[in-house]
Amino acid sequence: MRESWKMVLRYLGAMALIAAVWAGASWLLQAVRGREILPTPWETAAAAGETLSVLAAALGTSALRFLIALAVAFLLGLPLGLAIGFESKLDRYLSPLIYLLYPMPPVALLLFLYLAFGLGEVVRLVVVVMALFFQIVVAAQGAAKYVVPSHSTAIRAAGATRRQVYRHVVLPATLPSVLTAARVSVGLGITMLYIAETKLGVLLGPGSGLGRFIEYYTFRGDIALAGVVGLALLGLLFYVVLELLERVLCRWKFVGARGGT
Amino acid sequence: MIEVDGLTVIYGRGDAAVPAVAGLSLEVDSYELVSIVGPSGCGKTTLLFALDGLISPTAGKIRIHGEEVRGVRRDVALILQDAGLLPWKTVRANAELSLRIQGRKETATKVLADLGLAGFEKRFPSELSEGMKRRVGIARALALQPRVMLMDEPTANLDSITREHIQNLILGLWWEMGFTGTLVTHDIEEAVFLGKRILVLSARPARVVEVIENPGMGEPGYRGTPEFTAQVAHLRQVLGGNGP
Numbered sequence: 001m002r003e004s005w006k007m008v009l010r011y012l013g014a015m016a017l018i019a020a021v022w023a024g025a026s027w028l029l030q031a032v033r034g035r036e037i038l039p040t041p042w043e044t045a046a047a048a049g050e051t052l053s054v055l056a057a058a059l060g061t062s063a064l065r066f067l068i069a070l071a072v073a074f075l076l077g078l079p080l081g082l083a084i085g086f087e088s089k090l091d092r093y094l095s096p097l098i099y100l101l102y103p104m105p106p107v108a109l110l111l112f113l114y115l116a117f118g119l120g121e122v123v124r125l126v127v128v129v130m131a132l133f134f135q136i137v138v139a140a141q142g143a144a145k146y147v148v149p150s151h152s153t154a155i156r157a158a159g160a161t162r163r164q165v166y167r168h169v170v171l172p173a174t175l176p177s178v179l180t181a182a183r184v185s186v187g188l189g190i191t192m193l194y195i196a197e198t199k200l201g202v203l204l205g206p207g208s209g210l211g212r213f214i215e216y217y218t219f220r221g222d223i224a225l226a227g228v229v230g231l232a233l234l235g236l237l238f239y240v241v242l243e244l245l246e247r248v249l250c251r252w253k254f255v256g257a258r259g260g261t
Numbered sequence: 262m263i264e265v266d267g268l269t270v271i272y273g274r275g276d277a278a279v280p281a282v283a284g285l286s287l288e289v290d291s292y293e294l295v296s297i298v299g300p301s302g303c304g305k306t307t308l309l310f311a312l313d314g315l316i317s318p319t320a321g322k323i324r325i326h327g328e329e330v331r332g333v334r335r336d337v338a339l340i341l342q343d344a345g346l347l348p349w350k351t352v353r354a355n356a357e358l359s360l361r362i363q364g365r366k367e368t369a370t371k372v373l374a375d376l377g378l379a380g381f382e383k384r385f386p387s388e389l390s391e392g393m394k395r396r397v398g399i400a401r402a403l404a405l406q407p408r409v410m411l412m413d414e415p416t417a418n419l420d421s422i423t424r425e426h427i428q429n430l431i432l433g434l435w436w437e438m439g440f441t442g443t444l445v446t447h448d449i450e451e452a453v454f455l456g457k458r459i460l461v462l463s464a465r466p467a468r469v470v471e472v473i474e475n476p477g478m479g480e481p482g483y484r485g486t487p488e489f490t491a492q493v494a495h496l497r498q499v500l501g502g503n504g505p
Contacts, residue, residue, distance in 0.1 A: 157339040
């Protein structure tokens with residue numbers, strides 16, 4: 001408990017540091033260019049207060065959108081990645097396919113995605129899912145490839161079915177790396193979310209996502225910047241949630257050797 | 262009773278084919294404990310996996326209690342090298358793993374207590390010493406109440422004191438539970454201590470080249486006897502003559 005308070009304090013300290021650097025940058029830009037370029041933290045905070053209900057709605061919508069995209073990416077990517085990594089036949093035939101598609105940025109396909117899915121909610125989810133899906137597939141595949149053979153032998157020796165091998169060995173063995181990869185991908189996912197909400201959200205109001213909020217207030221720098229802070233907090237939220245998930249689901253990773261006889 | 266008749270196991274096909282076991286025959290009587298020794302990489306583990314039904318023979322037959330082995334049997338338990346514990350499962354979950362895989366509802370509580378692991382049920386393998394890990398591996402096998410116990414180097418990489426503890430434990434369990442046992446080892450003293458008969462295998466592909474009767478085996482005190490020392494010396498000589 002005490003540790004977690006210390007962690008909260010460290011995060012507050014980091015926030016204060018960022019705010020100080022930010023204020024310094026605002027002041028410096030104003031001094032150099034002779035006019036306000038970057039709104040200060042307090043101006044941004046005031047702007048956030050001014051549009052609080054819209055900003056909160058935008059944050060909530062973006063968070064929900066990201067959560068759904070993350071869940072879908074896991075549901076589709078995890079089984080596929082594990083199977084490709086663990087079954088050497090699938091690995092031979094599907095890996096080249098994955099590796100060819102993996103570096104392709106979904107942003108480059110926005111036009112076709114728009115034509116295929118229209119401008120509804122689905123297309124925004126598709127863009128984010130595409131970005132996260134490949135990250136999860138590649139992480140799961142990489143981890144499943146190196147499942148310790150004696151672990152699967154241990155349960156095959158008891159007569160385990162293929163399903164039981166996945167449930168008791170392949171999934172738990174790979175979960176830590178997959179969750180870490182998902183955490184690392186949060187930044188990319190948030191970027192894709194922003195792009196989806198701006199490029200494919202032109203018909204929406206400012207409350208329908210932080211990307212749309214930022215674009216809607218393009219000419220009110222202080223309010224737009226409040227939206228950017230919202231995006232950063234959204235990323236932090238998912239980063240922390242994924243880390244907590246790893247601590248709960250992979251508790252064995254976090255226990256040390258205590259010795260014994 | 263275990264009967265192996267002309268067992269041949271070949272890995273791979275065509276030019277890449279590697280014979281691991283070639284025309285091996287052996288018999289283990291009911292309630293007998295037999296140790297199997299041979300040069301490293303000679304196919305001992307392959308033989309054990311075939312006995313367990315994990316590997317199907319390329320040729321030959323394996324019968325346990327008169328029935329031909331076609332896949333994993335519920336009355337046969339395998340103790341793996343390095344115990345084969347799953348790091349993400351607690352001691353209890355590891356000990357009950359084979360039971361659960363087979364859809365059985367029994368618990369391993371008593372077995373864990375008998376092996377001195379009471380109070381450690383919620384620990385993870387990374388929190389245990391090597392000796393404790395091996396005992397959890399043994400508990401997993403015992404929980405199945407098997408009639409046949411297959412052991413793959415159960416004391417490999419242990420310090421000598423812990424190794425003797427585990428050897429005494431296996432001997433005690435054999436007396437108590439009366440299983441039919443096959444113990445693969447590369448430790449000469451272990452083979453003499455735990456084998457009523459000692460089967461010496463050739464280098465790969467494995468065949469039985471010699472069977473040593475070892476009637477004195479069966480007591481923890483056997484280690485200190487001149488008979489034990491003589492058997493160890495004899496086995497060392499046999500192995501020296503058959504390998505590099």
